[in-house]
Amino acid sequence: MLFAIFFAFWRFMEIITLIPTMGMLAYFVHGYVDANLLTPNYILILFIVSVLGLAWALFTLFSYHRSSSNAQFVSLVDLGFVGAFIAAVYYLSFIKDVNCVSVAPGSPADISFGIFGSARLNTLDVSLNKTCSMLKACFAFGIMNAIFFFFTAILAWIHGGKAEVREKKYVRETRSHGGSRRRSHSGSHRSHRSSHSHSRAYV
Numbered sequence: 001m002l003f004a005i006f007f008a009f010w011r012f013m014e015i016i017t018l019i020p021t022m023g024m025l026a027y028f029v030h031g032y033v034d035a036n037l038l039t040p041n042y043i044l045i046l047f048i049v050s051v052l053g054l055a056w057a058l059f060t061l062f063s064y065h066r067s068s069s070n071a072q073f074v075s076l077v078d079l080g081f082v083g084a085f086i087a088a089v090y091y092l093s094f095i096k097d098v099n100c101v102s103v104a105p106g107s108p109a110d111i112s113f114g115i116f117g118s119a120r121l122n123t124l125d126v127s128l129n130k131t132c133s134m135l136k137a138c139f140a141f142g143i144m145n146a147i148f149f150f151f152t153a154i155l156a157w158i159h160g161g162k163a164e165v166r167e168k169k170y171v172r173e174t175r176s177h178g179g180s181r182r183r184s185h186s187g188s189h190r191s192h193r194s195s196h197s198h199s200r201a202y203v
Contacts, residue, residue: 002063003159007152009062014148018054021141024048024134043135044086046142053081053145071156078153085146092139100132 025047032039039047060074 003155007155007159008061008064010148010152010155013056013059014152017141017144017148018050018057020061021138021145022047022050022054024138027134028131042091042094045091049081049084049088050142050145053085053149056081056087058100071159075153075156078149079118079154081149082146082153085142085149088140089139092135092142095139098132098136100129100136101131102127104124106161108115144145 025043028041028043031045032043056077
């Protein structure tokens with residue numbers, strides 16, 4: 001029960017962060033395609049990993065019963081996505097040193113206080129680079145998803161190990177019960193034969 005709650009929670013976190021990542025990167029890919037230019041690797045790699053990661057997260061969430069029965073396979077795939085997100089984030093790592101916000105002195109403004117006079121206020125012009133901000137957001141979401149997929153991989157591996165232990169225990173119990181039933185059946189059969197032979201000897 002706890003596995004299902006934690007697994008579903010981290011899967012939701014992956015989906016919530018991968019949807020905007022995929023949308024922003026799709027915007028860049030579309031722009032390069034329209035310009036008939038090759039999409040840079042730092043955009044294309046994270047875009048492909050995000051699309052595949054989102055599809056995998058949705059599949060394993062909505063087919064939970066199948067995922068829980070193959071928990072160790074799910075864990076291995078999630079670990080693969082951890083490595084893929086780390087590689088994608090590495091290609092985009094240059095964006096962390098870029099300043100997306102520029103602040104410059106603006107034109108001064110006069111503020112009137114009526115009969116009490118006026119004052120001149122020095123203003124600032126703040127400009128935000130949209131492309132830079134979107135790439136920084138994708139970079140942050142990529143790091144978050146590497147961590148999220150690591151959590152789900154650990155959860156799935158622990159659950160798969162426990163399920164394997166339960167299955168081995170069930171198999172041992174089934175074999176032991178089957179062996180005891182066979183021994184009791186053969187014992188009763190031998191006692192029936194011995195009683196029959198004694199009856200024949202004394203007749």
